[in-house]
Amino acid sequence: MNKNRPVNLNLGAFKWPITAISSGLHRITGILLFLSIPFWLWALQESFTADGFVYVKGLLSGIIAKAIAWLLLSMLAYHIVAGVRHLLMDAGIGETLEGGRRGSYTVLVLGVLSAALIGVWLW
Amino acid sequence: MVTSATSLGRSGLHDWIIQRITAVVLAAYVIYFLGFIFSAEVIEFSVWKHLFSQVWFKVFSLLALASIVFHAWIGMWIVSTDYIKPTGIRLVFQAFVILFCFACLIWGAQILWGV
Ligand code: HEM
Numbered sequence: 001m002n003k004n005r006p007v008n009l010n011l012g013a014f015k016w017p018i019t020a021i022s023s024g025l026h027r028i029t030g031i032l033l034f035l036s037i038p039f040w041l042w043a044l045q046e047s048f049t050a051d052g053f054v055y056v057k058g059l060l061s062g063i064i065a066k067a068i069a070w071l072l073l074s075m076l077a078y079h080i081v082a083g084v085r086h087l088l089m090d091a092g093i094g095e096t097l098e099g100g101r102r103g104s105y106t107v108l109v110l111g112v113l114s115a116a117l118i119g120v121w122l123w
Numbered sequence: 124m125v126t127s128a129t130s131l132g133r134s135g136l137h138d139w140i141i142q143r144i145t146a147v148v149l150a151a152y153v154i155y156f157l158g159f160i161f162s163a164e165v166i167e168f169s170v171w172k173h174l175f176s177q178v179w180f181k182v183f184s185l186l187a188l189a190s191i192v193f194h195a196w197i198g199m200w201i202v203s204t205d206y207i208k209p210t211g212i213r214l215v216f217q218a219f220v221i222l223f224c225f226a227c228l229i230w231g232a233q234i235l236w237g238v
Contacts (some may be wrong), residue, residue, distance in 0.1 A: 031202060034195040034220075037227050045234045048175065053168045080153060083146050090143065 022104035025111070026082040029075040036072055060122070070122050074115035081110045125204045129217040131196045138197045145190035145197075152187040175238045188231040192224035 046052035059065040085107050089095055094103045132138040163170055174180055199220045207213040 027202065030195075030198050034199055037191065037195070037223075038230075041227060041231055041234060044231075048172060048234070048238050050168055053171065076153075080150060084150065087143060087146065 017101075018104045018108070019100050022082060022107050026079060026086075029079040032075055033072075033079060039072075066122055070115075070119055073118045074111075077114035077118060078111035081114065082107045129214065129221070130200050131193055138200070141193055142197045145194035148190040149187060149194065152183065155183070172238065175235070181235050181238070184235050185232055188228060188235075192228050196221060196224050
């Protein structure tokens with residue numbers, strides 16, 4: 001490898017086109033969802049006893065647990081929306097530069113919209 | 124050098140296909156779940172427990188969990204090859220991810236079949 005390549009470590013100097021943002025968010029949500037699996041399993045396990053069911057449901061009335069649930073569900077929603085777009089692009093839909101920009105924009109809007117809906121449903 | 128020794132499918136194309144199939148299974152599971160939640164106005168304990176006591180739903184749920192862990196194995200493998208350059212550290216990270224996935228799958232199977 002050429003060791004004299006120019007190196008740019010100034011993060012502020014990078015450009016962040018909308019396509020990079022939507023793709024980066026898909027990756028971050030994927031990683032965080034991966035880490036959250038034991039949390040879901042724990043809630044599922046608790047929910048199968050009468051006391052645990054009440055307990056888990058009761059947790060959701062607390063502001064912190066509610067905020068965590070909102071974040072996790074919103075991340076899942078975004079990951080799915082961006083994932084479906086991935087599948088569409090695999091099928092050859094929206095693969096042009098312009099289509100990519102429009103797709104990223106659509107995905108971000110739908111992500112914000114589903115986060116809002118999940119918030120309304122939880123609160 | 125990055126080799127595919129720790130990837131799920133041992134080949135990029137194989138991983139790519141599994142990633143898509145598991146994504147579709149998960150989307151189907153989420154859609155079914157949304158339908159369930161919004162058709163039952165209040166989710167009571169008995170309704171919840173009944174849902175998970177049906178064998179077909181246990182199978183569907185375990186299929187979804189298996190899809191999650193395989194999907195995550197592949198996804199995290201890709202992420203690790205992008206960011207973790209030293210082979211030793213990447214290997215340890217990948218081993219951790221794989222063990223984590225299997226542990227979740229076993230735990231989940233035990234939860235689902237314990238209902
Ligand atoms: C619920 C648990 C889920 C977890 C833990 C998860 C995790 C991940 C991770 C870590 C990645 C790798 C990200 C990257 O390479 O940048 C990924 C990629 C992907 N996810 Fe998920 N995901 C989940 C659900 C879903 C669902 C429901 C869909 C449905 C559409 C989906 C669609 C995709 C697709 C298409 C990719 C491939 C992206 C690529 O090829 O670059 N995921 N996921």
